[in-house]
Ligand SMILES: NC(=O)C1=CN([C@@H]2O[C@H](COP(=O)(O)OP(=O)(O)OC[C@H]3O[C@@H](n4cnc5c(N)ncnc54)[C@H](O)[C@@H]3O)[C@@H](O)[C@H]2O)[C@@H](O)CC1
């Protein structure tokens with residue numbers, strides 16, 4: 312599903328109206344009716360106590376009038392509060408305002424004094440927030456801010472129309488103050504600000520309303536930016552042919568592990584195995600081989616004696632690695648690989664010369680700090696999987712700046728490194744130098760534990776080895792990894808599960824998506 316900024320959504324609406332001839336009133340009708348249906352589906356018991364619909368001066372308010380009409384039509388008690396004088400309404404919103412006036416739906420005007428509104432909020436069973444949508448353009452102040460504060464203090468179910476009012480659809484943060492919704496009914500496509508943090512805290516459950524925007528409009532005009540959710544995954548995860556064999560699913564090479572960090576190598580291999588790689592071989596320092604031989608059952612090892620004094624591989628192993636990787640499908644480089652000058656040198660050479668797709672993580676990203684030109688010389692696709700600290704070191708920018716603009720920075724980093732960048736953290740972002748980008752919707756804070764990143768690296772490498780195109784491999788890996796953690800959070804508890812379990816639960820995540828795919832439920 313495409314993910315849009317406010318101006319992109321406005322362009323899609325305009326195109327639908329002007330080029331396809333779908334009247335704006337029809338879109339507004341579908342928006343309002345669709346939202347009313349969601350309200351009935353999720354909050355029917357609250358409706359008997361009355362719905363309070365709070366409308367702002369634009370088309371978001373117009374959607375609110377349509378919702379009021381449909382709920383009233385079904386016999387539920389409805390009151391509409393307008394935060395703008397009636398003369399301010401125009402176009403489709405005005406048409407719908409006039410209809411509800413004729414229907415004699417109770418309609419009140421709120422000026423600066425919000426005391427009546429506050430009482431009504433207390434008495435109502437449910438609040439519909441139709442104050443601002445994608446037209447929000449400056450900080451929310453005065454009686455608008457006071458109304459939002461009263462909504463947030465009400466502890467009533469709140470349904471946001473299109474986007475919680477006050478939340479920037481682009482930045483994902485409140486412009487001053489924003490409604491905290493229980494459910495957001497968004498029109499046609501999700502907006503960036505709803506799926507990144509802190510925006511996601513305000514949205515509650517996110518539901519998409521089909522406003523009858525033609526599929527062709529979205530296909531032709533929506534940017535290649537995607538929300539990684541269940542339906543996206545079901546669209547991309549490929550079933551296996553019954554006549555396939557392990558050769559079909561590729562041989563993964565893993566370059567990971569050094570003294571004190573053997574676990575990182577093991578978890579990367581587990582991620583690759585649980586992610587469906589046909590075969591996995593860990594290329595490791597010879598002195599650590601016995602550890603890997605005893606711990607890894609399904610993965611093979613390829614021990615090399617060219618190692619440093621911290622038991623990490625040295626650049627002298629370069630030729631052997633290149634020749635070993637000749638018939639491999641994809642390689643993971645970096646988890647626990649070691650912070651040693653000679654290991655860094657090895658990373659530089661491998662990044663440039665390995666002619667198979669590579670996932671570059673952890674110490675290998677550190678090795679490239681200030682030296683991203685090695686990536687630009689790469690002979691095959693590269694996927695970087697930094698957390699914000701690693702990306703900060705790689706590009707020499709502050710972690711705070713990255714966290715404030717995760718999508719923009721990932722986009723810049725992809726261009727700068729000519730690599731796919733997976734910026735990890737809450738709502739992981741994937742950006743490709745070809746302009747595609749994605750935001751993940753799976754995962755939870757239980758993932759914030761050592762080793763889960765290593766599992767992700769192995770998983771993405773396995774997907775590459777199975778023939779997924781690199782951007783899809785990175786995005787699908789990120790989604791399945793998060794889903795595995797979501798399954799664990801439900802099964803075991805919100806945190807305390809460990810990286811190994813995230814790997815072990817990947818088949819359940821795959822199953823969940825396959826079941827949906829087979830049922831065609833997306
Ligand atoms: N044809 C369309 O464009 C459709 C629009 N729809 C709805 O319309 C919304 C967008 O409508 P609009 O573009 O009219 O925008 P909004 O309804 O989001 O708000 C714009 C109005 O709010 C005022 N405003 C903006 N920020 C303010 C602030 N901080 N303080 C006070 N006033 C402020 C503006 O001056 C303008 O009057 C969508 O979010 C969606 O709910 C849907 O009905 C579907 C079709």
Ligand SMILES: [K+]
Pocket residue numbers: 371440441442443444471472473474475476
């Ligand atoms: K709203």
